[in-house]
Amino acid sequence: MEPESAITEQDAQTLTFRVADEDAGSRLDAYLAARIEGWSRARLQRLIEDGDALVGGRTVKSSYKLRAHDEIEVELTPPPTSTFAPENIPVEIVYEDEDLVVVNKPAGLVVHPAAGVQGGTLANALAFHFQQLSKLSGAARPGIVHRLDRDTSGLMVVAKTESAQENLQDQFRARTVFKSYVALVHGRVKEDKGQIDEPLARDPRNRTRMAVVRAGRNALSVYRVRRRFDRFTLLDVEIKTGRTHQIRVHLAWIKHPVVGDETYGGGRDKTAQDARLRARINALGRQFLHAETLGFHHPRSGEWMRFDAPLPAELADFLAALETQGA
Secondary structure (H helix, E strand, C coil), X not given: CCCCCCCCCCCCEEEEEECCHHHCXXXXXXXXXXXXXXXXXXXXXXXXXXXXXXXCCEECCCCCECCCCCEEEEEECCCCCXXXXXXXXXXXXXXXXXXXXXXXXXXXXXXXXXXCECCCCHHHXXXXXXXXXXXXXXXXXXXXXXXXXXCCEEEEEEECCHHHHHHHHHHHHCCCCEEEEEEEEECCXXXXXXXXXXXXXXXXXXXXXXXXXCCCECCEEEEEEEEECCCEEEEEEEECCCCCCHHHHHHHHCCCCECCCCCCCCCCCCCCCCHHHHHHHHHHCCCCEEEEEEEEECCCCCCEEEEECCCCHHHHHHHHHHHHHCC
8 A cells, every 4th residue: 555645844643554465575664664754764674663553553673574454554753853852741640550550531632742742741740640551652752652632631551661561562452441521512422322333544635634535544442322312412332443543533533523622623612502511612722532341361370450540630520510501
């Protein structure tokens, strides 16, 4: 598969490739250098070491020998303008042992440094608070196994050792990790439960967004109505795949965008009929999406572990206001 679009040095975009039969046996760094214009092999090697190139959803080394039909996903970002450094940022620890940490990420916190964000991230905080974290994904992503959007709160698991990270990555790739979110969406969802099985890829018209694209990667979200309001619906959403912005794009696709989602909301927040509601959504300052439940097998013992994080105060207060206002 050829790159989805041309890349400039200033952009931060994701490219996907599928390895052809004739390219089997090539080194990953050499393969990418031949296909990504303007990026040297040395710079691509650093990118791979930092965990920005995945093969089959896993981090690998630059010397990895490609196999036919391997799927490669590369996130191209400009080089950092500053050195990654630990920062004393508060982190809510839900669970910790010698292999892993489970944290409850607040909304507004970026997971790791990327284009335009070189500090003040969860990764900087983790590097400060923990003596030992896996470096498998690079120094700037200590122990990072999966991600949450900046304005999504909730549970994340972080690996302390390389073996724990490899095991957890395998679980994510095998789709055995349980991930359930709470989302408040515009409109009254008619069915009590349903699923959205629509492929996702970069939006051909806007490369900073994701979209339902027929040639995209498969994505499956399963939802159940928790509560209905006059103009909104509170949903439990379980994701069977982990695509970028998956829940937000899928819910917007069925015409029920997440409240507070400026990217995929289609202007629904600004056109809410009740002026008090518009003001309250604006004051929320985030999207109403929270990673409430996370379950996985412990990488050492194999024991099934499940964690739950209650709604943050700002989201709980928003729901209480809906009840009061009869919305």
